[in-house]
Amino acid sequence: MLSVSQASLAFGGIKALDDVSFTATPGEITAIIGPNGAGKTSLFNIISGFYRPQQGQILFDKQNITRMRADKRAELGIARTFQNIALFRGMSVLENIKLGGHTRLSTGFWASGFFYGGARREEARLRAEIERDVIDFLELDHIRKAPVAALPYGLQKRVELGRALAMQPQVLLLDEPVAGMNREETEDMARFILDIQARWGTTILLVEHDMGMVMDISNQVVVLNFGRQIAKGTPDQVQANPAVIEAYLGTSDRSKTDAGEVTA
Structure with missing residues (x-):
């Protein structure tokens, strides 16, 4: 449904993304994780059309959308939420x-x-x-x-x-959907995300720092660090990956690999 191939994005001398590649399996939840500043939101921005990568390409349903405008991508079926709430506050729900x-x-x-x-x-x-x-x-x-x-x-x-x-998106990008929420609100949002997947078969990309939730609901996890992709696999594979442990914890101590302790 969605494929990112060798995508790179730089702002001046700062590389936000460096040769990132992955495929989101149709109907599954793919989580994008990494420490603050790893390039997660920049990745969402090149997928949704807010930025254009300097290198690489983005395919949606086998169509190259790398140079397509954001509104055209929305018409194709790519929708997103934002890290900071972007609602019209004077309007009703x-x-x-x-x-x-x-x-x-x-x-x-x-x-x-x-x-x-x-x-x-x-x-x-x-x-x-x-x-x-x-x-x-x-x-x-x-x-x-x-x-x-x-x-x-x-x-x-x-x-x-x-x-x-x-x-009615085919691909739904969720940028930190539970940031700032308490435990009850987080559990409700996780339930809604799983229900969306089950009810409509929507392909979901999820950026989130709550590793407990990520590991519970994701089918695939992609890990970024300083703009580079350092791991990709199932939640169990990623949690056991030494490069991921080092990026999050600064140590290779396997006793700290519990998902609840891997926080950004």
């Missing part, structure tokens, strides 16, 4: 989530501008679909009319996930 469905609207400029005829019917269908498939799924019905600015942090993160799901 429903309004924020509906914005994610704009790539699937086909009404012309004039009909949309005056909001009549086909535009009104299309918007009504989109709203009904989102309320059924996204808001109910994420258990947000009781707050769908509330302004997002009034919501606690954990619910705002869930709304952002809902906006991405409204795009």
Whole structure:
């Protein structure tokens, strides 16, 4: 579904990514982990189209999208959430989530501008679909009319996930979806991510520092350090990899390889 091949990205003399290659298996969860500054968000930015790599290529469903604009990638079915919440704070939960469905609207400029005829019917269908498939799924019905600015942090993160799901993505990029959450909120988000995978067969790429969650829900783990890929494999393989242990802990002491102790 998604393949990154020999991707490199530099800002001046600083290499954010250096010859990174991996393939995300369709319908599975691939986690991208590494210490702070390892290049994880930069990798998401070249996949979603915010940056263009200086070298390498990105394939989506066998199509080369390396030079494609971000909005065109969204239309193809690549959606993402952000490390820092990027919601419209004065708008309601429903309004924020509906914005994610704009790539699937086909009404012309004039009909949309005056909001009549086909535009009104299309918007009504989109709203009904989102309320059924996204808001109910994420258990947000009781707050769908509330302004997002009034919501606690954990619910705002869930709304952002809902906006991405409204795009009906084939590939979903989740950038630190549980950062700043307490244990209960983290467990809820992990459950939603697994349910997305099971219900829609969505291919998921996950950047996250919570290693307990990563190792519990991921099928494949890719490890970056200073922009370079140092390991790739199943969670068990990665946890036992000496290069990963060294990158996270500064030691090769196997007694510290427990996933709960590998933190960034």
